[in-house]
Amino acid sequence: MTDRPRLTVLSGPSGVGKSTVVAHMRKEHPEVWLSVSATTRKPRPGEQHGVQYFFVSDEEMDKLIANGELLEWAEFAGNRYGTPRRAVMDRLDAGEPVLLEIDLQGARLVRESMPEAQLVFLAPPSWEELVRRLTGRGTEAPEVIERRLAAAKVELAAESEFDTTLVNTSVEDVARELLALMKVV
Numbered sequence: 701m702t703d704r705p706r707l708t709v710l711s712g713p714s715g716v717g718k719s720t721v722v723a724h725m726r727k728e729h730p731e732v733w734l735s736v737s738a739t740t741r742k743p744r745p746g747e748q749h750g751v752q753y754f755f756v757s758d759e760e761m762d763k764l765i766a767n768g769e770l771l772e773w774a775e776f777a778g779n780r781y782g783t784p785r786r787a788v789m790d791r792l793d794a795g796e797p798v799l800l801e802i803d804l805q806g807a808r809l810v811r812e813s814m815p816e817a818q819l820v821f822l823a824p825p826s827w828e829e830l831v832r833r834l835t836g837r838g839t840e841a842p843e844v845i846e847r848r849l850a851a852a853k854v855e856l857a858a859e860s861e862f863d864t865t866l867v868n869t870s871v872e873d874v875a876r877e878l879l880a881l882m883k884v885v
């Protein structure tokens with residue numbers, strides 16, 4: 701048993717509010733370190749390389765995977781996403797609380813490679829509200845929304861694989877609960 705803090709993984713269907721909750725939490729607690737993933741997805745308006753994601757080409761993603769530089773990676777709704785390994789390990793070794801915001805496939809891979817990680821599932825108050833949030837965000841084309849909602853059905857069915865479920869009715873409440881689970885407060 702090491703005294704390294706546990707890694708926390710936050711997953712949940714697209715549009716449930718993961719980024720919103722994490723941004724709220726980090727406004728008050730910037731010491732919570734959020735891993736910046738690499739992705740082959742194109743940036744949305746306002747997204748910046750190295751902030752929300754490292755936006756990489758297919759070839760660059762191939763190399764990251766081949767060189768073992770990713771702790772986990774997955775294909776989600778037509779794009780690939782992966783967690784840079786080195787930065788996560790450095791932060792854990794430095795004793796800092798580390799958070800990954802990743803999909804179900806990634807959460808399963810982290811559980812395999814790091815069984816001490818705690819897995820938190822963010823659930824919507826209802827299916828209708830999830831559709832409303834994903835559509836209302838206005839960042840995806842209708843066919844992409846359909847793919848994400850198809851993935852959401854699979855993700856919702858896997859909730860019992862997680863250590864804890866938080867229902868995102870109130871961003872403030874969920875952010876507080878997540879901080880408590882991470883033992884930040």
Ligand SMILES: Nc1ncnc2c1ncn2[C@@H]1O[C@H](COP(=O)(O)OP(=O)(O)OP(=O)(O)O)[C@@H](O)[C@H]1O
Binds near residue numbers: 713
């Ligand atoms: N508790 C909430 N009540 C109402 N709206 C919310 C709540 N939480 C988030 N939202 C809204 O839902 C939309 C989706 O939120 P967000 O982008 O954070 O989801 P996400 O889970 O990170 O999605 P993705 O996995 O696709 O990146 C946003 O427009 C956000 O403002």
Ligand SMILES: Nc1nc2c(ncn2[C@@H]2O[C@H](COP(=O)(O)O)[C@@H](O)[C@H]2O)c(=O)[nH]1
Binds near residue numbers: 718776803804806
């Ligand atoms: N397995 C991984 N999933 C990731 C990673 N980074 C983000 N994600 C998840 O992808 C979907 C879509 O994200 P979006 O920004 O395109 O809306 C969402 O569920 C993210 O949590 C990662 O490194 N690995």
